[in-house]
Amino acid sequence: MSVRLKLALTIFATGLLTALLVVATVVYAFQRFENETAYRRGMGFLSRVVSMYDNIFDMHEKDAAAFQAWLRALVLFEPDTELYLLDGSGTVLAKTGPTPLKPGTRVALAPVRESIEQKDASYVMGDDPERMDAGAVIVAKPVRRALAQGGSREAGYLYLVLHTQQLPADRWDVLRSSFARPALGAVLAVVALTTLLAALIIATVTEPLRRLTRAVATLSQRGLAEGLAVAPGSALPAPTKDEFGQLTSAFEMLLDICRRQWNALRRTDHFRREGVSNLSHDLRSPLTATVACLETLDGRWAESAERAEDRRLVEIALRNTRNAARMVQSLGDLAKLDEPEFSLRSEAVDAGELLDDIAVRFAERAARQGVALRTLPAGGGANEGEAGPRALLDVELFERAIANLIDNALKFCPRGSTVTLAAARRGNRVAVSVADDGPGIPSADLPLLFDRFYQSRPTVAPATADGGRGLGLAIVKRIAELHGGDVAVESTVGRGTRVVLTLPAAIGTSSPQDRARG
């Protein structure tokens, strides 16, 4: 739930609660007013009664029935009022109400005392003998009885019950229609208006926050490279002079730090690539001279038998220098492929046909090593059976990648193995695989296989140890990435290895034409 909605809901709920409280207060106050009015009326009435008759108790004792009639006569003009005579313990002795009471019905004395003693009480709630479960406003006055020896003593109470609770229905209607409804309407209108206003204010206040959120979201979508390239200050909304402005500034600072670190990182990466590239370049001339020297010596001593041992030394030196040269070359190539400016020269080609052609290059070496190198018929050729899948690729780099994979397979596979090349269309991709039934790669090594400088398997022939140790597969991976594809390897120890390059297929029939003319 958005902060906006939360705030709006909170304000709405508060308004509604206020409205309910107001109504409740009104009802309560009305009730209280009724009670007070009744109490005051009852108090006046009862005071008049006790001040006019000081022999009430005697009257009761003389003739209970006559007394009861007299009591009734007293409240004849007092609506909703019942009068009782209680003895000192609160037991009802006489009553005016029509409902027959159980003999010995008693009311609580505490309200009685309160009504007598607390002259300033607004009203007192006590028992209603007719409905002992519900309370009622009561007024009580002590009734004295003359003593034989003169004077008098408190002998009981006159107990007045005022039925304010049972307001007549029409009074409630009056209350509802003339007070509660207009009040409620007004309150609801105020609540609605307040909520609307609050929503407006919240929207206005949180707008910068939304703008900031949008800007930051856009930045993260476009990614560091592009987003951070935006000139400082222009990516985010202009900071205002409030808390949101501070937040914007804070973000701007954060962005600036990111930007600087990103640039530093890019610079470092650039220097690293440059360094590797320069190193590779600078090493070429001395290596060329060394190789040329060794080759010259080798050629000179080729004929002489007594130089056989020297030639052996030269051969070792030559082989190692050439390995070093290949490594230097691979390093330089990888640095080249890593450059952000490096771009492919892609064309639509028959991947199956190309695999055939690449296989031809390795045919002699495979035959020498006793390894069968074959291209699956599914690979196809342009003129025999089905055409192979057409892929959009940089022929040089693709050939380089496949050559590296074949080279690797030949390096690790013993005599009698088979290396199989295949290309197949898979949706809008072309999967090119180089599979062998050689020794396989332990599964623990698989994830690291395409890392630079990683080599798990001991080569079959250590004497022909490769240059570019571990770089071959890194180059394959980089080439796949440059094509917007990927490379995957599956291998079982003892069963063989299968490397699959996934590359974009050439969609449409006329693509080679467009590209070649361009």
Added chain:
Amino acid sequence: MPPASILVAEDQTDIRELLVMNLRSAGYDVSAVGDGPSALASQAEHASDLLVLDLMMPGLDGLEVTKALRARGRSTPILMLTAKSTELDRVLGLELGADDYLTKPFSLAELLARVKALLRRADLLRAAQAANAGEPRMLRNGELEILPAKRQVRYRGQPIDFTALEFDLLLHFASHPGHVFSRGQLLNAVWGYTHDGYEHTVTTHINRLRAKLESDPVRPELILTVRGAGYKMRDSPS
């Protein structure tokens, strides 16, 4: 016939000395200079049969020397040596008129093979030019017509433009209809390269020839693939 004369222009003394030593022992008449201007001066004095140029040299670099020589109308074959291995460099060098390229570090055997191939190719070219001096011969294969002397191609009556290498490749195919060539053989015959690693160029060029000539390049009718062997031009229908 006197031995072919070769000029080596290389600023690094060790490499220069080694090149001279080995080319001499291969029987060539070798002279050597250490920078671009001297190379040009030496060529003005006496034109060599072949130049081995280092790409990176003080004064004038290999490309500038090539440009200057070609501007003077010299078609002396040039073998460029470079420490830069990017393809861009390769293409630049070939377009500017170098005939072949060697990336350092190279092997001497490779260098000697390239030198030999370039010299032989120049000889063949001279012989062909002498032979073609008369009436222009026309190669025909169905609706494909090639005028080698004018380097013109018409297909189904329409003239079609080709780059120099595309034309050479097409001409090679058309001169041997029905004959299957591997990419390596084509590389050697058309480009004059003798070593592994440039075969992709052949693929790219065959791709382009098909795009320009075939009505459906996916199902070619003129330049055919022979699986596992190479490519051929269809036999002349006549």
